[in-house]
Every structure is written in structure tokens, then in C-alpha cells.
Amino acid sequence: MLIATAIAGLLALAVLLTLLLRGAVSSSGPVELDVLRAQDGVRQVLTDPIDGYGREGVTNVRCNNGVNPTVRNGTSFICSVTVDGAQRQVRVEFTDDAGTYAVDRPR
Template identity: 40%
Template sequence: MPGATYGGFGAFEPKTRRSRKPWLIGAVVVLVVAGGAGAAWGLGVFDGPTLDRQSVQDGVARVLRDDFGERDVANVSCPEDQPVRTGTTFDCSATVAGQPKKITVRVLNDEAQYEVGAPK
């Protein structure tokens, strides 16, 4: 057919180049979220509950005095960030009657109850 035209709207219009801006914004968002998650993991946010160090140290000193009859207890030091998980054990140190001693602590349940062993 002579004189006929082809196609409808935009049939022969050149393709325009799409912007990369959405991809760049998406990449930045992914990097920020990944960085935040990595920082949270590094800080132990996903590790679950931990024992309060000061409370455990005070509890160990109290048990040594009240239950083991040790009157001269000083410088109780326990490690930080111990998990509240049944069966977890760790050692604290203290000065008992002027002598350095090691005290083993065992977590009894998921409610942060623990058992204090005799000083060694």
C-alpha cells in the first residue's frame, strides 16, 4: 500500500536511556542495612540475654560470706557477657582471707539463677 504509515504511537522513536539513580539508591540502602546488621551482630545484639556482671560479682561475694563462712572476701571479678543459658560455667576470681582464689559459677536455668562453687 503506497503512502501507508507503519505503527502507532512511538513506533519509531529512539529508546531513551533509563536512569541509574534507582539502582544507586537501592545499592546504598542495601549497604546501610547490611552495615547496621553487621554492627549489631558485632555488638552481640543477637546473642540473647547475658548475666549482669556486677550482680554476679555481688552474688558471689554474698555466697562466699553467707554460705561458705568466708569473712574476708574482696576483689571479686567475673567475666562480662556470660550467657543466660542452662549449663554455662565460668570462673570468677576473688581474694579470700588474703589469698587469690578461683570460684566456679554454673548457670542453673534460663532465668539467670546460678550456683556458686567453693573457692579453690
């Protein structure tokens, strides 16, 4: 039962990320991720109690020093976030060349 719930949660997270990214990836030249939309997506994943990490008090999300990262499978960028008043870092990794990404937990 616990494994099925975890798998369902991961699938829901993948769907959420796909929906968020549909408007976040630019289409001209090298594919770049819109960093402002990515910051919103990272905040959503960190705070969502069902499909994300369920963290409260997430503020000041700033990814890749405000620069749009180039989308390339396997590459990553770092977001700095404040969680409950403490500065943390979150690693975000592209899982394909279309702009889908995975968000790690705050460290």
C-alpha cells in the first residue's frame, strides 16, 4: 500500500511538472528554461503537500542566479531558497531535452 501511494505521488509530480513546463520553455534558438517560471515551479514542488515535499515557510526562491538555463538532459542548476527562515539550496536536474526537470529536496 505504501509503495503504491509513493508511485502514485511520483506520477502526479511528473504530471505537475509537465504542466508547469508547458509554458516555461522558450522555443527559439537553444532551448532555455524561463527561470522566473522555473522559480514558481520549484516553489510549487517544495510546498505542495500532496505531490511535492509539503514544506511550509518557503520564500525567496531564486534559481540559477536569475539566468535562464539551457535545457540539456542530465544538466542541473541550483536554486537558493529560504525555508522556515534558514537559507537552503535545491538542486534541479533536467530529465530530458524538452525541459522536464526534477526538483531535489532542500539541503
